[in-house]
Amino acid sequence: MNQSKLYISPSVVIESMRDNGYKNTAYATAELIDNSIQAGATCVRLACFEKYKTRGKQIEQIAIIDDGKGMPSDVLHLALEFGGSKHREDEKGMGKFGMGLPNSSVSQCRLTEVWSWTNPEEILYTFLDIDKIKNKELESIPVPIKKDLPEHIKQAFNGEIPNSGTVILWSRLDRLNWKTSKSIKLHTESLIGRIYRRQLSAESECNKNKNPLRIVFQCYEYNDLTQSYLEINSESFRSNDPLYLYADTTLPTLPDPVSKVSPFAVKDIREFQIEYEEGKFSTVTIRTSALKPEVNIALRGTTDANIGQTIWGKHMRKNIGLSVIRADRELDLIANYHIADNNYLDRWIGAEIEFEPVLDQFFGVTNNKQGANKIKYIPLDTLAAEIIDVEGKTKAELEAEYLNYLEEEAPRDAKITAINSTIKQMIDDAYKSIENLGYKGFKSTEQDEPENSVIKTDLTNIQATIAERHRAEEFEVDGDESDPDVEGIKEHLMNEGMPEEEVEKTIQEIITNNLKVKFEYRDGLDDFFDIASFQGFTLIRINTEHSFYSKFMQNTNDDERNLLNLCLAAWGRMEKEVPPNIMKECRNTRRRWSNMLEEYLGETVE
Missing domain, CATH: 3.30.565.10 (Histidine kinase-like ATPase, C-terminal domain)
Structure with a gap:
């Protein structure tokens, strides 16, 4: 039987x-x-x-x-x-x-x-x-x-x-x-x-x-x-609102006369109707928020430095990103959804998309409720170039043609793409509202500060910094909660022979942009790349004399170079997290790999 x-x-x-x-x-x-x-x-x-x-x-x-x-x-x-x-x-x-x-x-x-x-x-x-x-x-x-x-x-x-x-x-x-x-x-x-x-x-x-x-x-x-x-x-526990629309949150009490108000105000709200079953619709809501002018004035009055270094700015930098809300509960905060300008303005705006569980499949919600795979921004002209002849067409024409193509061939994908594009546009509009009010670089335009008082940084430094902060939330190591050890970095750079003026500029770049990771290109290194870790900071230096740089890296476009740099940043984080007894072996492995890479590349084959 x-x-x-x-x-x-x-x-x-x-x-x-x-x-x-x-x-x-x-x-x-x-x-x-x-x-x-x-x-x-x-x-x-x-x-x-x-x-x-x-x-x-x-x-x-x-x-x-x-x-x-x-x-x-x-x-x-x-x-x-x-x-x-x-x-x-x-x-x-x-x-x-x-x-x-x-x-x-x-x-x-x-x-x-x-x-x-x-x-x-x-x-x-x-x-x-x-x-x-x-x-x-x-x-x-x-x-x-x-x-x-x-x-x-x-x-x-x-x-x-x-x-x-x-x-x-x-x-x-x-x-x-x-x-x-x-x-x-x-x-x-x-x-x-x-x-x-x-x-x-x-x-x-x-x-x-x-x-x-x-x-x-x-x-x-x-x-x-x-x-x-x-x-x-x-x-x-208290509420922690990345849109900063509530006053009763973990944000430290604002200074008078704005101590009892919410820091941000709603900037824009847009809605989409999505058909999830025949004849059944559900609403998707997108919101953005921006810092109130009166709060900006009050915060500026508390410091001679930039606002980003205050207790309020430090709180806000941990909440940068697009918040994904499902059933009144956050699934994820997508920190790198859309970075427009080296992070100067990001912490002074908020962005949120909200939907009901009936749209889980539409947005690709994972069964552990930690993300929605289809909420991600990809430039439409990049997608269009894969299927449309781009010659002689403007970016706007490409985007319109691509959306028309999707509407005919894949209506569901067209709706997702339109939602992601709308989020990006609303974030851009929120940035512009901040710029128009003189918030750029956390500086008040009324102070007549020189243009170079805010030192811009490379986008990859920002992306690696955000990744480092997120990694630290899951696998904390000593120094993750600390601000960068400025004196240690300065001493290290001076000992390497960097001119004092360049050292000061580098330090200001780190402080202004709240960097946890920074990339530098220089000659004279023993290996392809070198990692120097300080309390709360990682400096990754890439050897411009190494054959991998000269034969490949210097000929890449910005996107390709950024991806390569982020791979090196991941290695740097790995070295931080390994137990002390194998840390030396990790560094030796990095050196051996660098030498091996030089050997394998050898002379370029024509």
């Missing part, structure tokens, strides 16, 4: 399913917060439980605790299955994919336990244990049973368990990005505040007739004497 078999054996695939693309622990916890919000929670707690180990304090468990509507037995049983969630039935809900709870959990830990209740007298429990699945002790999610909450979880409720709710507890944490509650808080407060800014702000439209959501970070430390956990910190 034939017996049916599982299509895929859980014990075989469970480890590979852990590599599911979450950028870091903060994004993984956000998946669980989504579920809490969709369950109607008014308060969500992110609780870390620490114990002292031989190397100091370390997180033992992380819990997401909410007062939502809870789950009955059948729903709870489905919740830990991949793709089994009831959220798939909610077209407009945050969850929808049904992957969030198991996907995010296995990406961080080996044991996930869930308690949920619709009545505090009957708390249900089930779990997902990777080790038991691998050892074939467990082939399916256990049917929920009645089981009381652990004492330390009850403590997180401050002694009063709500009438309904859910607790998700991660243990055997083998894949955390950060090992202490201090690090978790440092890296999650900005991100969680930005992802859920609308839910957290009292000024948001989604809180018009209700109180804002509370997301609370709680830290507990195990006491060996009492054999119990003691709370050492409890703090609510």
